[in-house]
Amino acid sequence: MxxxxxxxxxxxxxxxxxxxxxxxxxxxxxxxxxxxxxxxxxxxxxxxxxxxxxxxxxxxxxxxxxxxxxxxxxxxxxxxxxxxxxxxxxxxxxxxxxxxxxxxxxxxxxxxxxxxxxxxxxxxxxxxxxxxxxxxxxxxxxxxxxxxxxxxxxxxxxxxxxxxxxxxxxxQDSFDSFREAYEKELTAAAAGKSTANVTEVVVVSAPWKTEYEKGESLNESGLKVGVKYEGSEDPVILDRSDFTVTGFKSDEVKDEVEVTVTFANKTASFNVKIVEAKPSRPKMPTEEDEEEKTEVPALFEKDLEAKIAAAKxxxxxxxxxxxxxxxxxxxxxxxxxxxxxxxxxxxxxxxxxxxxxxxxxKTAEGVSAEAILAEYNRQLEEQKQALLLGSESAYKDAVDGTGVKTQIVHKDDKIFFVQNLLFKITDDLKAKYTAFEEEKTANKEALEAYLNNLIDQTGVYVSNVEYDKDATCEEEECTCTACENYKGENPGPCTDADCTCKKCPNKRFVTEKFAEDNGLTVTDGTINVRDMLNAVYGDLADLDAAATAEQRAANLEKFKKWVYMCNDDEGFFTTLSDGKLGYSLSMKDSSYVENFTACARALAYGTAAEKAEWNVVGTGVGSFGWCYTEYGIHVIMLSGYALDPDAATTDLGDGLVALSLDAITDYTSYKAAEESTPAKGTLKYGIVESLEKDQKDEATGAFKKDFYQNELDEDAKITYxxxxxxxxxxxxxxxx
Incomplete structure (x- = not known):
């Protein structure tokens, strides 16, 4: 069967x-x-x-x-x-x-x-x-x-x-699949081609780029390969589709990697160098609305015809x-x-x-105050039952979501959130520390002193927060001399200060300009970590207990820019992209390293002495401190509480308290009431947003229902x- x-x-x-x-x-x-x-x-x-x-x-x-x-x-x-x-x-x-x-x-x-x-x-x-x-x-x-x-x-x-x-x-996706298949066929054909009259293959000019970071792809811009035939010493330049390129690897640091070009079973080669990778930080997202596009793009087939005409x-x-x-x-x-x-x-x-x-x-009516309160109370009761019956891990998952969405928290758990800016020591310096630690001949003070010495040798690259590392150059014939799509003469490092190429290497870092603007020194392309630490501390505001929500939100926004400029903790970028307030910790337990945990706790609930020990500046959300670990120097900012110590609450019994509708649960997205009604980042804002979506969905659903149940039979004529x-x-x- x-x-x-x-x-x-x-x-x-x-x-x-x-x-x-x-x-x-x-x-x-x-x-x-x-x-x-x-x-x-x-x-x-x-x-x-x-x-x-x-x-x-x-x-x-x-x-x-x-x-x-x-x-x-x-x-x-x-x-x-x-x-x-x-x-x-x-x-x-x-x-x-x-x-x-x-x-x-x-x-x-x-x-x-x-x-x-x-x-x-x-x-x-x-x-x-x-x-x-x-x-x-x-x-x-x-x-x-x-x-x-x-x-x-x-x-x-x-x-x-x-x-x-x-x-x-x-x-474009369909076209690209056909183009990829075609280019693979060319490569296969070139690899199997045999020409009896070929005497030698030569690299007429190697690619201009000879040094690559770990993980980079080969840039063939500038590569010209020629073939010599019997009876002639002058090489004939080959099309790129005529030869293959093999041997390039960038998975480890090496002074020399031989790259081979092959045509008609004959080879030539050139060498490249692989160095440690520089930081690869993502582009900083902004809340500014994108400028509304006003130009309708050309249709794919029209654009393709233009590209073909340009290449002909x-x-x-x-x-x-x-x-x-x-x-x-x-x-x-x-x-x-x-x-x-x-x-x-x-x-x-x-x-x-x-x-x-x-x-x-958009024709849906606005959300009434009565509806907001009713939804708040409904969620309150639902969460209360869930928390009374649920597990501790389920509760932590609830408060550690994208913002704090739960209205109810355990008043004694003291869960809070921090953001992390890591100035990471290099792999070779960390290896030295690990070797020193494994000797087991030094006490804790000696290890800390040795680590401090290594950290002092650390340099920081300052990233351009507007540079998108994942962007691709869409120009078939880019004018940037450093771009893979550059087809002109003399490819090489880009010297155009106004270059518009999305992948221009000059746009990746702004270390030199940052140093110039702040009176700092650049050595081997980096700024000393202690100088950067001082720059961060000089830029952030010292917030006291009376600081407004706007001031706390502004400090978090400043810190966010520093993170995208200098942070080497890749995992923290993921936390931010997931919409979370930061890393979550509590006063009960921690999965983070000792110094990081101690500094973070000092920010959230520390005594005056503990705050002094960990270099804390300010009070409450938006306050910051720093510490060092085997990873480097961490600047840490307090970004929120599951239960803000100063927030108005209602005691529900059984160790639970309820936050008010106006409680600010997400300072990272906070906008005051005059900018956003209700104030963005509050519980009320989240409830209104949810109710408005429900109303819009209901209005659209009613429109469709009326059509299919009434108008379809009355006004539409269908013949099968x-x-x-x-x-x-x-x-x-x-x-x-």
Whole structure:
């Protein structure tokens, strides 16, 4: 039986692959009959005098995905053989339901397009009204190109940009996969090529970059390889696709790594050096709203044509790669009876629905004070029962989330949060400390003195907080001489102070400028750690007990910038990106090293003597201190409490207290009431945000429900063509 099911699966696969496999005749031309067959309409839809449709290919793809999903469930043991067989037995019903779903979805999309059109006609500018009127398809037969123009004319600018960007990304990803395959083929062909007349391969010029940090990739910019033939001493320059490059490794520090180029089974080589990696810190995120984009990007295919035209006659290898990858992409689309316009229209339709549903959501009424209090009390009771019945670990998970979302805390747990700025000692210095420690001949004081001495030798690179280490240069012919995409003469270190390349190495660090601005000295590209420690302490504010929430939030924001400039604790960047307040500690236990724990506790609940011991400046959230560990120097800032000692609370008994609605639980995102209503970072803000989302979802849900339960039957006209897909039903059931 299982063998028979596998045969059926092959039929399912063929139901889709036949589109590619049988679409071409012996002469390579697309079978027009097959194309016409799959483009047959399975449902015609009319709403608001606009026409839409579903076709046979779209229906077949929907059913294929549906059945294949069930086959996976069966093959992995999630459903029985009988259950899977039942899916195939009822495939006719599945086709009918899928066709109805496609048609009803098309009708709903037409509804959203019509509502966007009405909104333009009611509130748009004269220019917008004229464009929408000219592009309207009302009263006209369905036409794909016309529908594209219509949606473009009614979509708000930001939504049109979003649709184009989504389409471009989808097409670029597909194109890149074809280009990658093509370039692999070239590499394989070059590796196996043999030319009898070749006498020697030479490196005419090595890449300009000869020194790499651990983990870096090879930059081939500037590499020129030539080949000498019998009877000639002048090398012929090879295209990059003609030769292979092997041997580059950057996983360990080495003075010399030999990199080999190969052509026609003959080799030449050049050497590079691998050094310790410099800090690789992420770009600092900001809460500033991105400037609203106003320019609609060029569509993928238009942009690709421009790149091909730019490469023609200038970079033969690039020109070949782009044109061949484009040919393969378009061949695949043709084999599937699809076009660029089809995929673009799909994104436009999705965005039209999203855009109008967003408008519907904005019609929701504001959240009342009564609703806020009712939700607060509901959550209060729910959390109280959970905490009384739950485990200690579950409680800690609740307060150690993205901000402190729980209203109830154990008053004696004293859980708090700190942020960490680590000036890390280098690996070789740490190795010296470890070796000294393992000798076991020194007492604690001697170890501390030795560690202090090593720390004094540590230098700090200052990162540019706006530099995105994960960015890629999207220019095929970048003007930055240090970029891999630079195609001009004399590649090398970039000397352009106004370079716009996203990957320009000059933008990575600002150590020299920081030193100049602060009167510090740079040695071997770094600033001494003690000087940096003094700079941090000089920049942060000394907050007393009377400091306002705004002042505490401002100190945390300052500290955040220092973290992205200088921090070498990679794990802490993950904590920040997860939206947490910082590392969580308590006065009961700690998983952190001794000095770090002691310094953090002094910040949160320390006596005057303990604060002095750990160099603490200020009081409460936003206060800071420093300590040293075997990792280096840590500057630590108190970023929050599960229960702020100064916060107003209500005693609930059983060791539990409830925070008030106005309690600030997240100083890292705090914005005062005049900037954000209610004040951001408070319990009240979180509750209002949640209730507003619920209201928007409810309004959108009601809109959709009204359409599908009322308007669909009353205002939409749908005609189904079951005979069109009866051959597909047979193909799924023929071998039961």
């Amino acid at each position: 299982k063998k028979k099911l596998l045969v059926i699966l092959m039929i399912l696969v063929l139901a889709v692959t036949v589109i590619v496999a049988t679409a071409c005749g012996e002469d390579g031309m697309i079978s027009k009959n097959k194309e016409r067959d799959f483009k047959q309409v399975t449902a015609c839809v009319t709403y608001a005098n606009r026409a839409g449709q579903a076709d046979k290919l779209e229906l077949n793809n929907t059913i294929y995905n549906f059945v294949y999903q069930y086959y996976n469930y069966y093959s992995q043991g999630y459903i029985s053989q009988a259950q899977y067989q039942s899916v195939l037995d009822n495939i006719g019903t599945s086709f009918k339901q899928a066709n109805e779903s496609l048609a009803e979805t098309e009708a709903y999309t037409l509804k959203c397009i019509d509502e966007l059109y009405k909104k333009i006609m009611a509130n748009g500018t004269e220019e917008e009204k004229a464009a929408a009127t000219a592009a309207s398809t009302a009263g006209k037969a369905y036409d794909q190109a016309a529908r594209i123009k219509e949606i473009e004319s009614v979509l708000p600018k930001k939504d049109l940009i979003a649709a184009v960007e989504a389409y471009n990304k989808e097409m 006659g200038k970079d033969n290898a690039l020109y070949k790669a782009l044109t061949e990858s484009k040919r393969r992409l378009e061949k695949q689309m043709t084999a599937n009876y699809r076009t660029y316009e089809y995929y673009y229209l799909a994104k436009l339709k999705t965005q039209a629905v999203t855009a109008y549903e967003e408008i519907v959501g 063509y079951k005979k069109v897909y009866k051959d597909l039903v047979k193909s799924y059931t023929a071998n039961k």
